[in-house]
Amino acid sequence: MIYVFYDYRAPIEVREGLTEAGFVPLAVGGSDTLSPAVCGHADLNVVNIGNRLLVRREVAERYPALLSCERVIVSDEVTYARYPDEAKLCVKVVGKTLYHGKVVANDVLRVARAEGLSCQEVRQGYVACNLLVVDAYHAITSDASIAKALSLRGVEVLRIREGFISLPPYPYGFIGGASGVYRDCVYFLGDVMRHPDGEAMVSFIASCGKRCVSLSKGELFDGGGLVFFESELPLAIGENAQNDGE
Numbered sequence: 001m002i003y004v005f006y007d008y009r010a011p012i013e014v015r016e017g018l019t020e021a022g023f024v025p026l027a028v029g030g031s032d033t034l035s036p037a038v039c040g041h042a043d044l045n046v047v048n049i050g051n052r053l054l055v056r057r058e059v060a061e062r063y064p065a066l067l068s069c070e071r072v073i074v075s076d077e078v079t080y081a082r083y084p085d086e087a088k089l090c091v092k093v094v095g096k097t098l099y100h101g102k103v104v105a106n107d108v109l110r111v112a113r114a115e116g117l118s119c120q121e122v123r124q125g126y127v128a129c130n131l132l133v134v135d136a137y138h139a140i141t142s143d144a145s146i147a148k149a150l151s152l153r154g155v156e157v158l159r160i161r162e163g164f165i166s167l168p169p170y171p172y173g174f175i176g177g178a179s180g181v182y183r184d185c186v187y188f189l190g191d192v193m194r195h196p197d198g199e200a201m202v203s204f205i206a207s208c209g210k211r212c213v214s215l216s217k218g219e220l221f222d223g224g225g226l227v228f229f230e231s232e233l234p235l236a237i238g239e240n241a242q243n244d245g246e
Contacts, residue, residue, distance in 0.1 A: 003235055004180065005059070005227040007040035014189060014223070017215040021187075026235060028224070031058050035081045037169060041224020043128035043177060044079075047089050047108070049098065050115025053229050054089065054107060065233045075107040084125040092128045092176070093117060094155055095136040099146065101125030122149045128225065129177040134186065134208045140175055140201060158204045160197040166190075166221040173222020175201075180226025187213045190220035 004018055008027035018025045028046065030039040038044055045056045053072045060066045060074045067074065079086050088105040091098055098112040098119050112119055123145035124130050132140040139155055141147050142162045150157050160175060167173030178189045186205050191214045192198045202212050 003229045005042040005046045007223045010223050014215045034086050042227045043225040046227045049111045063235045065235045077105045087125040090128045092131045129174045131176045132179045138208045164195050177222035177225045178220040182228045184210045189223045194219045
């Protein structure tokens with residue numbers, strides 16, 4: 001089965017769109033150890049690192065079957081509802097390199113090294129929020145430090161302008177938090193064409209042999225992205241299968 005972690009507060013049309021696409025949505029509930037605006041964001045709670053899935057203890061307790069999966073690593077590292085501490089798991093892998101901010105969970109670095117990945121620090125702490133990884137050689141971001149680090153390692157980067165992505169009460173959100181990638185599709189939270197660089201993003205993604213799917217109407221919003229995970233285990237059972245975030 002193909003599961004996808006998403007913020008429990010996402011519009012119903014997002015969950016329905018993911019279900020119609022053949023995925024099993026798993027809601028990430030609110031955490032009191034993260035800022036209220038991002039407490040349910042998948043990219044602060046769950047991360048794919050090589051062949052492993054690293055999850056915060058709170059997520060594993062919501063879906064206990066994760067504890068039985070040999071590819072899942074549960075992190076007990078404490079985070080605090082402030083930057084940069086809450087971004088300890090907000091990292092992203094591009095090719096054979098894991099990109100992270102100055103403050104990063106030791107569990108992240110340990111798993112990355114075990115998976116044979118090199119680690120590259122960038123100035124931006126919210127790496128996963130700011131980075132849409134189309135494939136191992138192509139990415140989209142509005143962040144200068146991330147774009148520079150990727151380019152130096154041979155990744156082709158589409159640099160988009162900041163803003164135009166909703167994340168109340170902040171002035172704006174970011175493209176990584178407004179998207180998720182699985183195989184040949186890039187899924188967007190909102191309508192990608194409502195972004196002033198929407199046409200450029202669609203063209204760039206198409207040049208990589210992938211297509212875009214907008215899961216909801218209206219402007220793009222930063223909902224913490226979508227984190228996909230394949231497993232034969234029945235992760236969504238009981239009331240958690242309803243993905244209501246309660």
